[in-house]
Amino acid sequence: MNEQDDLTAEERDLLRERGVSLEALRARHADCPRLDVLLASQSGVLPDQAAEMVSAHLKNCSFCQILLQDLAGEEFTSGTAEEARRIRARVLAEGKAEKKKAKASGGLLAIWLWRAIPVTALASAAIAVFLWTRPHQSAMPVVQPAATVQPAQPVSVSVQWEKLPIRLRVDSILVWRGKPRTAQERYASQLTSALALYRDDKFAEAADRLTKVASDFPRGVEGQLYLGVSLLKMDRNAEAIVPLQDAQKLGPEQFSDDATWYLAKAYARTGNRVGAVVELKKLCKGKSLYAPRACTAAP
Amino acid sequence: MDGFEDIYRQHFGAVFRFALRCVGKRELAEDLTSEAFLALYQNWDKIDRGQLPGWLITVVKNRAVDHWRRSFREELYADPPAEAVTEFDSQFGSLLLNNRALKPTHRVCLILRYVHGMSREEIARKLGMTDNQVKGALQYALELLRQTDFRATEKDKR
Numbered sequence: 001m002n003e004q005d006d007l008t009a010e011e012r013d014l015l016r017e018r019g020v021s022l023e024a025l026r027a028r029h030a031d032c033p034r035l036d037v038l039l040a041s042q043s044g045v046l047p048d049q050a051a052e053m054v055s056a057h058l059k060n061c062s063f064c065q066i067l068l069q070d071l072a073g074e075e076f077t078s079g080t081a082e083e084a085r086r087i088r089a090r091v092l093a094e095g096k097a098e099k100k101k102a103k104a105s106g107g108l109l110a111i112w113l114w115r116a117i118p119v120t121a122l123a124s125a126a127i128a129v130f131l132w133t134r135p136h137q138s139a140m141p142v143v144q145p146a147a148t149v150q151p152a153q154p155v156s157v158s159v160q161w162e163k164l165p166i167r168l169r170v171d172s173i174l175v176w177r178g179k180p181r182t183a184q185e186r187y188a189s190q191l192t193s194a195l196a197l198y199r200d201d202k203f204a205e206a207a208d209r210l211t212k213v214a215s216d217f218p219r220g221v222e223g224q225l226y227l228g229v230s231l232l233k234m235d236r237n238a239e240a241i242v243p244l245q246d247a248q249k250l251g252p253e254q255f256s257d258d259a260t261w262y263l264a265k266a267y268a269r270t271g272n273r274v275g276a277v278v279e280l281k282k283l284c285k286g287k288s289l290y291a292p293r294a295c296t297a298a299p
Numbered sequence: 300m301d302g303f304e305d306i307y308r309q310h311f312g313a314v315f316r317f318a319l320r321c322v323g324k325r326e327l328a329e330d331l332t333s334e335a336f337l338a339l340y341q342n343w344d345k346i347d348r349g350q351l352p353g354w355l356i357t358v359v360k361n362r363a364v365d366h367w368r369r370s371f372r373e374e375l376y377a378d379p380p381a382e383a384v385t386e387f388d389s390q391f392g393s394l395l396l397n398n399r400a401l402k403p404t405h406r407v408c409l410i411l412r413y414v415h416g417m418s419r420e421e422i423a424r425k426l427g428m429t430d431n432q433v434k435g436a437l438q439y440a441l442e443l444l445r446q447t448d449f450r451a452t453e454k455d456k457r
Contacts, residue, residue, distance in 0.1 A: 036323025
């Protein structure tokens with residue numbers, strides 16, 4: 001579509017008067033960081049390399065300097081009354097539901113897992129119970145009992161603890177603006193749409209998309225990992241093993257640990273108790289957030 | 300849970316603002332703010348209220364760091380743009396910079412519309428404004444630009 005198609009006559013006139021070529025202007029700034037990246041760069045939350053890239057860009061791009069300065073103002077960052085109401089309602093609903101759930105189950109049993117485990121496999125069940133009924137630590141760190149909870153150990157929350165949380169809006173994968181040009185950008189683009197389905201618990205559709213992602217980009221760890229978890233969610237446990245093994249090998253460490261954890265689950269569900277214990281022991285020896293639970297489950 | 304509502308009312312603004320600055324998207328800021336207050340709700344009896352809102356802010360910040368770490372792929376920005384953008388490269392840029400009548404809202408809407416190529420609806424969604432507010436801001440800003448004698452502005456600058 002022609003970029004100027006949606007301009008009003010007034011806009012077109014002004015730009016013509018000023019001799020502004022929108023096409024050229026936009027082309028020159030196609031590599032400006034996205035708004036969210038720009039804003040985040042000032043809060044010290046971006047990984048170092050990204051922060052350096054944005055900082056270098058800002059030195060040379062006055063548009064982004066102005067944009068950042070203006071966007072940081074209160075008029076853009078204040079929460080609206082509707083947002084305040086929505087968040088309050090969500091906190092109270094989820095908080096009460098969690099309390100009720102904890103009371104009802106005693107925090108000890110994930111029923112959906114029990115269905116998948118042979119009753120006779122007591123040892124395996126014991127592992128699985130420990131494995132899956134304790135909160136996912138990376139998504140929901142347990143607050144140590146203490147008179148005061150230190151802010152350095154914040155509690156994060158995920159109601160859907162049984163699936164690997166994305167912990168982000170999937171459309172937030174960092175890309176520079178514009179159409180995907182490189183293979184990496186195409187990977188991110190495909191992954192993003194697949195993870196949107198995963199986020200919405202549409203695991204069958206997510207698995208289809210992720211199968212394609214994993215096929216097109218076999219070295220993309222996220223594609224393999226979330227494909228494995230999606231298949232697990234559909235009880236296609238045997239099929240989940242290969243992508244999880246691939247994700248485990250591809251790393252980096254954080255993804256590898258996630259993959260190992262879910263691989264143990266896949267093994268347990270397919271009756272491979274030895275395999276499950278081997279994977280849990282790997283986690284137990286490591287320093288990941290899974291280590292304590294893995295050690296408990298497979299001492 | 301006596302007092303939770305008061306604490307929420309007292310700190311919502313600061314926590315949400317910080318979250319939005321960390322992640323730059325209102326929907327995501329909403330998620331992070333919810334999670335921080337939910338964590339507070341669940342640990343209500345253990346938390347020293349004297350640490351608020353710092354405790355909430357730290358929860359948000361850690362979650363934002365996690366968000367960016369997980370979403371970030373180094374390869375995506377391994378190749379920097381071939382040509383660095385230098386200075387304002389058009390009359391349009393100078394108009395924006397030198398026109399003191401423009402308020403932040405106008406500048407932001409103009410840049411997002413004409414430089415980033417966003418539609419009015421997209422801008423509204425990104426900025427938490429209504430479509431009509433964006434339309435009004437753009438119309439007003441265009442009118443200001445129309446009244447500006449660009450050549451005179453450049454002359455004054457020298």
